[in-house]
Amino acid sequence: MTAAKTETFTSLAASVLDIEARSVSDLKRYLDANFTRACECLLACKGRVIVLGMGKSGHIGGKIAATLASTGTPAFFVHPGEASHGDLGMITSDDVVLAISNSGETGEVLSIAPLIKRRGAHLISMTGNPQSTLAELADVHICIAVEQEACPLGLAPTSSTTATLAMGDALAVALLHARGFTADDFAMSHPGGSLGRRLLLHIHDVMHKGERMPLVNADASLSDALLEMSRKGLGMTGIVDAQQRLVGVFTDGDLRRILDQRIDVHQAQIDRVMTRNPITISADVLAAEGLKLMEDRKINGLFAVDDAQKPVGALNMHDLLKAGVM
Structure with a gap:
């Protein structure tokens, strides 16, 4: 031509x-x-x-x-x-x-x-x-x-x-x-589309609850925390105190960093190496808000907590991808 x-x-x-x-x-x-x-x-x-x-x-x-x-x-x-x-x-x-x-x-x-x-x-x-x-x-x-x-x-x-x-x-x-x-009204007419999922799905709809949450006590060993991470498959575990409040989180990224410090995973206690004051979210907010929070803070997982700072659920980017929020 x-x-x-x-x-x-x-x-x-x-x-x-x-x-x-x-x-x-x-x-x-x-x-x-x-x-x-x-x-x-x-x-x-x-x-x-x-x-x-x-x-x-x-x-x-x-x-x-x-x-x-x-x-x-x-x-x-x-x-x-x-x-x-x-x-x-x-x-x-x-x-x-x-x-x-x-x-x-x-x-x-x-x-x-x-x-x-x-x-x-x-x-x-x-x-x-x-x-x-x-x-x-x-x-x-x-x-x-x-x-x-x-x-x-x-x-x-x-x-x-x-x-x-x-x-x-x-x-x-x-x-x-x-x-x-409103956008919520629009979502009610479009529940099957990606926009509807972003406007209708909440954190509690996609998070892992109960026994599916990766959690260890603050006095647990690092090796116990790694076993919990492996069992639950979210690439992280939460750390709770005696009152079952979330006081820290340990992730795959934290593991890579401590290995560079030659820390003995069998002897170290998790509360020595965990990230304190972790970023959390309410289970009642939109899953899309959770996605934005993770993207803004450059993290791959989140714990949802109640008013007493006790964990009620956990999720990661893969959960949001599977739910169609991303």
């Missing part, structure tokens, strides 16, 4: 991105009273938001419905063609319908619009033509008109679908803010 041909590909692609970027930026002129009315209508919805659209508008509508649902506005997508054959029964008077059509003249959408109104559901239209039939039928109309499609033929929906998607995101985020939707 010639360099000239490659340059043509990249220049055409750059033109597409420029056109679509301008189309999205130009949408700001449509953030008017109608946009505010649409947000108020969606915010007041007692049922669900039903998103409708045919063809490419349908694909974009599905994504908008998913974004609304995951950001605190219950929503789902209904295919207009299927709605005409029974799925219209999904729509109730408590719902708000968001109908998408760039032309505003899509037959399948227009055929069910009067029935939607008759059911008592509010109808919001999103079109590129404020004078279209759908725009006139709707209770509220949001304009998504673009100057040109990025397709050089001016036929394939490109800029128009990008603009529709962006306006859908604008609606979703505006509603998210108005609802006071």
Whole structure:
């Protein structure tokens, strides 16, 4: 392939991105009273938001419905063609319908619009033509008109679908803010993803408890501590006093350092070589906070302690990796 041909590909692609970027930026002129009315209508919805659209508008509508649902506005997508054959029964008077059509003249959408109104559901239209039939039928109309499609033929929906998607995101985020939707709320809708795990998993969900915690008494020998580390496999052991409070920790790194000092592992007592005042964490905080603490302090393991400084659990980086927090 010639360099000239490659340059043509990249220049055409750059033109597409420029056109679509301008189309999205130009949408700001449509953030008017109608946009505010649409947000108020969606915010007041007692049922669900039903998103409708045919063809490419349908694909974009599905994504908008998913974004609304995951950001605190219950929503789902209904295919207009299927709605005409029974799925219209999904729509109730408590719902708000968001109908998408760039032309505003899509037959399948227009055929069910009067029935939607008759059911008592509010109808919001999103079109590129404020004078279209759908725009006139709707209770509220949001304009998504673009100057040109990025397709050089001016036929394939490109800029128009990008603009529709962006306006859908604008609606979703505006509603998210108005609802006071939090990161915890978001996580509850995304428990299976890595973000959900970071926002839902707590230290107590991933830590080793009870007999699985590596612990020795302060008067134990260094060799006993090494055996405990080997048995529990966390690369460390905690050291507790007579009241079972955590007073120190001994890690693989500590072992490497004392070997350089020619300390007899069979004769030395653990409280002579342990790290005192170890870094600890509460079992109730997010596992992601534990990860950040370990990264910031450059350590590979942590003990969780209660208010009396007694250990209730232990974890290391591998536990966080296995849990999907990293």
